[in-house]
Amino acid sequence: MKKIIMAWGAASALLIGAVQAEDANDIYSQATSNPGGIGGVASLRGMSEIETTRPADDFKRFPKDHHLESSYVYQPPLVPHTIRNYEVSLNANKCLSCHSWKNAKEMGATKISVTHYVNRQEQVLSDMSPRRYFCLQCHVPQADAKPLVDSTFQSVDSLR
Numbered sequence: 787m788k789k790i791i792m793a794w795g796a797a798s799a800l801l802i803g804a805v806q807a808e809d810a811n812d813i814y815s816q817a818t819s820n821p822g823g824i825g826g827v828a829s830l831r832g833m834s835e836i837e838t839t840r841p842a843d844d845f846k847r848f849p850k851d852h853h854l855e856s857s858y859v860y861q862p863p864l865v866p867h868t869i870r871n872y873e874v875s876l877n878a879n880k881c882l883s884c885h886s887w888k889n890a891k892e893m894g895a896t897k898i899s900v901t902h903y904v905n906r907q908e909q910v911l912s913d914m915s916p917r918r919y920f921c922l923q924c925h926v927p928q929a930d931a932k933p934l935v936d937s938t939f940q941s942v943d944s945l946r
Contacts, residue, residue: 830934846929857941862924863896869927874920881921882914 827834834840848868856863872880884895902918903911 846931848927848929855941857939859942865925865927867927869922874922879919879921886914 827836848866869880874880882898883889884893885898887897889895890897898914898918902914905911905915906917
């Protein structure tokens, strides 16, 4: 009886292995029916084949000197102009050439907030705080771009 059970178990294992091999063969047959295995990736911008380079989107239009209202309290102001080719790096910050307290009046630009001169210990510094130096962490240009997803966001009453 013990030998019969062992033989039955071995036969079951072989049968399961054969079924798994058939499934693996299906995978290989799918690969041969789809040469290159380019498949596809669906994103919010549409379907793209993996090995096909999607054409670049058109450049977004930026409203020129357009004042943009805040949508919520403490929202970082949006940039009302293009920032293409602006360098904001460890060695240079193009934004400060117009928006620093020294240059803002002459350039007709908005001064950076006094909050940008305060460090984490709430100490007022004589120069911009390093944690506020990379402007594009918080401030983004406002472009005339179609939203990728619908939004039902409503501004708070005090900002309307």
